[in-house]
Amino acid sequence: MTIKNIIISLVLGLLILLAILLIRTLSFSPQSVDSEQYEPVSLNASQISAHLSQAVQFQTVSKQNPADMDYAAFTAFIDWVAVTYPEVHAELELVRINDLTLLYKWKGQNESLPPVLLSGHYDVVPVIPGTESDWAHAPYAGVVDETHIWGRGTLDDKSAVIGMLEALTVLVQQGFKPRRTIYVAATHDEEIGSVKGAGGIVDWMKANDVTPMWSLDEGSFVLNGLIPGVSKPVASINVAEKGYLNLELKVASEGGHSSMPKGHTAVGILSTAIHNLQNSPLASSLDGLTGNMFDQLAPHMPFVQKLLFANKWLFSGLIEAKLSESAAGNAMLRTTIAPTMFSGSIKANILPINASAIVNFRLHPNDSVESVVEHVTLAINDERVSVSIMQGGSASQVSDHSHEGFQQIAAVAKHVHGPVVVTPGLTIAATDSRRYEEIATENYRFNPMSIHPEDVKGFHGTNERLSIDNMVKATEFYIQLMKTAAN
Ligand SMILES: [Zn+2]
Structure with missing residues (x-):
């Protein structure tokens, strides 16, 4: 082969590669969701807003210490629900789970069809003492102004509970009869672990042989x-949630006076271990859930990103490196490592007998507790450091985003919110859903409201609020979803 021929083959090879990259990029177009026909509904925005406002005024605050809980606020809220939604209570069966969680059963005409379960929680997190005056309106006043309903729970998650109760009321008033049984839950302890609320629902459904689709x-x-x-706008319908794991790392040593240290102290040895661990991130992957997510998002990105994602076979390393640079991108891609607590000697001039550290991990569905412990032990590679599991568990299962349930949720979200991009996503925090996977085949995690960057600080923070328009759209979402799912 002459030099000329080699150059010609190289150029040809490059041109073919370029053609492949371009063809893949240009044919990388958004997947469409079947859009169905929905009957129009007219909703009373001021009444729905007034109901969310009233719900916010019950201080159903979950506190870590049970002695600090004001259970009277919870029972008062339940009484208010009964008075405010009489049609729901007349038509549906109500099961009180551990007294404070509400589970409504709307019996379907065909009981051989598997039911569906819609759930939200009405407990809220406390307002951090000292921040009350930072709120534009008092956190439990339930102020409604021209555009918004203000207060703790308007985003997380009383708006979902009220939206579902409003939707049920409209459907009962219309004389709607579901073919498939619909369960609607309002749980009371999501913010402190879901043991009695979602956990109680799971026990009840197991005892009654109920397995939601x-x-x-x-x-x-x-x-x-x-x-x-x-x-x-992107509707992220989450199909999984990350796991949570605390590991304790410990080093024991002889102690003694700090004026005569011998080699590294227990604190020094442990610091090196933490350093090595943080320099050994867990593996990332663009396969599975994360890949499915970017398959939906990338067609809407600028050309260069689109080209990269359309050609993951060639660029996955580059994409993963780039995504890992941001905290949010990194959390999507892999199990995260966060050393959070560290303790050593009790006094400045005493050598430590023990040093210990707690490292918090948020487990990606690709990893298990066992594989993380193994990774940590290898990364530290020092037998003086012991690794033990304090608490935690693996990520949830990954639900199927081609299932009809996902497709119905996606189609209704598009109907209500206009031409949004729908993607399966990953929840980074823990929710009631991780318990529901014991009973339901597929578990989806989505609030049907539209939020902007300035709304994000309201979650568990200050100035939580929801627009009236969003509250009305959420109600319509639940109406259309219940109708679609039930038939
Ligand atoms: Zn929540």
Whole structure:
């Protein structure tokens, strides 16, 4: 082969590669969701807003110490629900789970069809003492102004509970009869571990042989300007949630006076271990859930990103490195490592007998507790450091985003919120849903409201609020979803 021929083959090879990259990029177009026909509904925005406002005024605050709980606020809220939604209580059966969680059963005409479960929680997190005056309106006043309903729980998650109760009321008034049984839950302890609420529902459903086809609970939202590179609104319907694991790392040593240290102290040895661990991130992957997510998002990104994602076979390493640079991108890609607590000697001039550290991990569905412990032990590679599990568990199962339940949720979200990009996503925090996977085949996590960057600080924070328009759209979402799912 002459030099000329070699150059010609190289150029030809490059041109073919370029053609492949371009063809893949240009044919990388958004997947469409079947859009069905929905009957129009007219809703009373001021009445729905007034109901959310009233719900916010019950201080159903979950506190870590049970002695600090004001259970009277919870029972008062339940009484208010009965008075405010009489049609729901007349038509549906209500099961009180551990007294404070409400589980409504709307019996379907065909009981051989598997039911669906829609769930939200009415407990809220406390307002951090000292921040009350930072709120534009008092956190439990339930102020409704021209555009918004203000207060703790308007985003997380009383708006979902009220939206579902409003939807049920409208459907009962219309004389709607579901073919498939619908369960609607309002749980009371999501913010402190879901043991009695969602946990109690799971026990009840197991005892009564109820296996929902799918569940829908809180999760992500319709996100505006929150996904870098995507200007369209994105409805992230989350199909999994990350696990949570605390590991304790410990080093024992002889102690003694700090004026005569011998080699590294227990604190020094442990510091090196933590350093090595942080320099050994867990493996990332663009396969599975994360890949499915970017398959939906990337077609809406600028050309260069689109080209990269359309050709993951060639660029996956580059994409993963780039995504890992941001905290949010990194959390999507892999199990995260966060050393959070460290203790050593009790006094400045005493050598430590023990040094210990707690490292918090958020487990990606690709990893298990066992594989993380193994990774940590290898990364530290020092037998003086012991690794023990304090508490935690693996990520949830990954639900199927081609299942009809996901497709119905997606189609209704598009109907209500306009041309949004729908993607399966990953919830980074823990929710009631991780319990529902014991009973329901598929578990989806989505709130049918549209949020912007300025709304994000309201979650568990200050100035939580929801627009009236969003509250009305959420109600319509639940109406259309219940009708579609039930038939
Ligand atoms: Zn929540």
